[in-house]
Amino acid sequence: MIRVVIRPMTPADWPAVEHIYREGITTGHATFEAEPPAWDGFDKSKLPGPRLVATDTDGVVVGWAAASAVSSRPVYRGMVEHSIYIADAARGQGAGGALLEAFIAAADTAGIWTIQSSIFPENTASLRLHERYGFRTVGIRERIALMGYGPLAGAWRDTVLIERRRPHQHMTPYMRARLSQLDMNP
Numbered sequence: 001m002i003r004v005v006i007r008p009m010t011p012a013d014w015p016a017v018e019h020i021y022r023e024g025i026t027t028g029h030a031t032f033e034a035e036p037p038a039w040d041g042f043d044k045s046k047l048p049g050p051r052l053v054a055t056d057t058d059g060v061v062v063g064w065a066a067a068s069a070v071s072s073r074p075v076y077r078g079m080v081e082h083s084i085y086i087a088d089a090a091r092g093q094g095a096g097g098a099l100l101e102a103f104i105a106a107a108d109t110a111g112i113w114t115i116q117s118s119i120f121p122e123n124t125a126s127l128r129l130h131e132r133y134g135f136r137t138v139g140i141r142e143r144i145a146l147m148g149y150g151p152l153a154g155a156w157r158d159t160v161l162i163e164r165r166r167p168h169q170h171m172t173p174y175m176r177a178r179l180s181q182l183d184m185n186p
């Protein structure tokens with residue numbers, strides 16, 4: 001296990017974030033995008049929060065997580081699509097779990113009720129990570145888009161649509177009142 005500190009991302013983190021993004025792209029199983037965007041594009045497409053980085057105990061950025069709005073329609077204002085990337089050298093040591101846990105907590109606090117993502121079926125680490133933090137599989141979207149680069153360039157690839165709904169999202173006021181009477185405030 002690696003010890004990490006989680007904090008909000010700042011523009012000064014971009015070179016490290018961009019590098020980690022690029023390492024993830026190199027796996028060929030993180031995203032359909034062949035290149036990270038420039039900072040301006042990233043900054044415009046991602047919501048201001050939650051936007052987090054994980055650093056090691058020396059302050060070196062080893063991972064990032066951020067989200068985009070799913071829709072501009074007000075009714076879906078609590079739905080986001082997130083990305084999480086851990087530096088090559090830090091993978092498989094629990095950093096992803098620590099970062100995702102903090103990201104979920106920040107999203108819950110911000111009033112986000114659905115976090116969703118699309119993951120390639122080949123990305124077993126990401127599927128396992130998200131399953132562990134309460135994401136469920138909505139379905140497999142078969143041959144949803146054409147891969148433009150990497151080992152599967154030229155293939156129509158599937159993605160697994162996953163989501164996590166904030167707990168107690170659908171409780172009625174009566175259920176909330178009952179739980180608080182029972183000292184089980186959600």
Ligand SMILES: CC(C)(COP(=O)(O)OP(=O)(O)OC[C@H]1O[C@@H](n2cnc3c(N)ncnc32)[C@H](O)[C@@H]1OP(=O)(O)O)[C@@H](O)C(=O)NCCC(=O)NCCS
Nearest residue numbers: 024030084085086091092093094095096097125126128129
């Ligand atoms: C996916 C990713 C974020 C996971 O982060 P991580 O720090 O490596 O994950 P963790 O070490 O916290 O492990 C989380 C779980 O995944 C499992 N896991 C990690 N690597 C794995 C692998 N290669 N195969 C299968 N399971 C794996 C771990 O065992 C752990 O499960 P457990 O708690 O049951 O033991 C990271 O591998 C990554 O950045 N990959 C490249 C970019 C990417 O694909 N991002 C996601 C796009 S959808």
